[in-house]
Amino acid sequence: MPPKIARSYVLIASACAVFWPGSFIFGFPGMLRQHWQQAFNADGGAVGGTVFFILAGATCFMYLCGRWQETYGPGKLAAFGAVTGGGSTLWLSQAGNMTEVYIWAFSIGASSAFVYLPGLTVVQRWYPERRGLVAGFFNMSFGLSAAAISPVFTLLLSKWGYERLTLGAGCAALSIGLVASALIRFPAADQPTAASAASTDNASRSVKEALRTREFWCLWFTWVFAGAAGASMLVLASGFGLARGLSLSRAVVLLTAFNLTNGFGRLISGYFSDRIGRSRTMAISFLCAGLAYLVMPYPTGLWLWAALAAVIGFAFGTLFAVSGPLAVDCFGMGHFGAVFGLIFTAYGFVAGPLGPWLSGQILDATGGNYTLVFSLLGMMYFLAAGLILVVQPWRECRM
Incomplete structure (x- = not known):
């Protein structure tokens, strides 16, 4: 064949x-x-x-x-x-x-x-x-x-x-x-x-070598902040819509918009990462998502909220789609599976549980203050954008 x-x-x-x-x-x-x-x-x-x-x-x-x-x-x-x-x-x-x-x-x-x-x-x-x-x-x-x-x-x-x-x-x-x-x-x-x-493979870094690099830990903390901010929208989207007076059927539109761009956006961000660079693609999407979180509490209207949720969903999908190729750029293909598996622990053990839990705790403590919660999540995306710009391909790191 x-x-x-x-x-x-x-x-x-x-x-x-x-x-x-x-x-x-x-x-x-x-x-x-x-x-x-x-x-x-x-x-x-x-x-x-x-x-x-x-x-x-x-x-x-x-x-x-x-x-x-x-x-x-x-x-x-x-x-x-x-x-x-x-x-x-x-x-x-x-x-x-x-x-x-x-x-x-x-x-x-x-x-x-x-x-x-x-x-x-x-x-x-x-x-x-x-x-x-x-x-x-x-x-x-x-x-x-x-x-x-x-x-x-x-x-x-x-x-x-x-x-x-x-x-x-x-x-x-x-x-x-x-x-x-x-x-x-x-x-x-x-x-x-x-x-x-x-x-x-011949130019790959071992797991021990990867763990000693700035790139690995910047990627790891990128997953902490961007992962927590993105995963939070999964549980906050419908609740935010209900809190703003939407019916359940209309509030679900926000979650649908998030999920659609979270899925389709992965192909788009992967395509652009081959052309404008992995770190740049991720940073742009994270900055846009951070701005979307900061703006979201203020406009009124289902479709505006849905559009902002879609921006956040795109950034969440970009995190998953582009991190793998970026890890290859930084650490090589030979030990990619083990290195990326360690990077994923940032999401599985920290970001995934932390983001929705912390958002829920703040909402309970403040009587449903989504402005405060979304501001915090927006800042997480800004931090992730700064961290990911530090991550450069290995060939550039060695120059």
Whole structure:
């Protein structure tokens, strides 16, 4: 098979494999919330705990998958992720309490690490000349998966019920994931893209070397601040709309706008990062999101608020889409998985839980002062913009 055709199959297979973990992570907690509350007599906080376990599962295994993929190969890890994700969703159909739901949440988070990190590594090795674009495409499949499949899940839930929906979704994730994993592999040594990847590997920094660099820690704290600011909008968008007098159906438009640009924006920012630079692309998006947060409490009108939420969603998607290629620029491809896995701990262990929790605490303490909360989140994006401009490609750092 010609290399250009082969790498197209690899890119599509990687996107298909990561689609299912994304659809479960971003779709099931919201869609099945009511069922879990009624079936297990759980309150909103207990159901919301699924997000914590999803993040914990993903973060605990992200670094390990980065190390294991070089030993066992990306295809085997992706296959294991498909078995874990699809199998745990099959098992979810018989869950009898929230503890078992939490086990599913941790398992689906872990399965995403086994698929996401190998897939992100593979597509960049096959397309060394367009790493930003293919990383953006891959991330778009992950981020938009729930938006694409949730209407189908909702329809099947009403027609089939909870048990048949989870069984059907689990079977689909398992079968498609295993087929896709067979195509997920590193370039062969006799292919041109492999030569490019090999030369990159020879110039790679080890994990210990990366940890001693300014670039690593600036990237890590960028994920703390930009990750916390972006993740907060996921839980604040609808509440802000309700606080401003919108009905629930209209308030959800803000969240929809955020999610759309969070998904589609990943492809756009990845494309531009190949042309104007990774750090510059991220800094521009973070500055715009910071300004959007500062302005958001003041204009009145659904569509103005939705447009500002969309700007914030674009910046959140950019963080995911461009950070991987930027890490390759700074540390090389040879140990990318392990290095990026460590960078991701900033989001999984700090930013993801901290941003929504801190925002909620401030709102409770101030009686719903969104101006204060949004000002704080805007400043986080400004800090992230400053930090990411410090991060420069390795070849520039050594000059």
